[in-house]
Amino acid sequence: MQIRLSKTKLVILTVLSLLLEGCSISDWYNGYYAERTAVIKGQKDRNAFYDAESAQMKELRKNNDAYCTELAEKPENREARAGYPNGVFNTPMYDGCMKDRGTPTYEAYMSMQAKKRRAERRAQGEIVPENQ
Numbered sequence: 784m785q786i787r788l789s790k791t792k793l794v795i796l797t798v799l800s801l802l803l804e805g806c807s808i809s810d811w812y813n814g815y816y817a818e819r820t821a822v823i824k825g826q827k828d829r830n831a832f833y834d835a836e837s838a839q840m841k842e843l844r845k846n847n848d849a850y851c852t853e854l855a856e857k858p859e860n861r862e863a864r865a866g867y868p869n870g871v872f873n874t875p876m877y878d879g880c881m882k883d884r885g886t887p888t889y890e891a892y893m894s895m896q897a898k899k900r901r902a903e904r905r906a907q908g909e910i911v912p913e914n915q
Contacts, residue, residue: 851880
């Protein structure tokens, strides 16, 4: 009777240890959870940026988007990439066009804000790497 009870406990202990080693909480938290949380925060920030615009700005963005998309989609403006015989959409041209016409994309806006923060920190005497 003692041997059978100890075998059952050993099997349960072995199964539990394998389960806990296989999916540790730190891997889950630092991997899946952290990535999902960052994506959700980014989407909220992006939506807040576009929702905060006035009606005139939204109309201007709509017109600029149509113009810049057409410009970046032209065959002569497409970017050449391996595996794509007709090229791909020219995203840098689109972002630059939107920025030049006064309606920067969320990503371009955040990049401009980061440049301003780096410039302010340099003006205060901090040593700031270029791509931080």
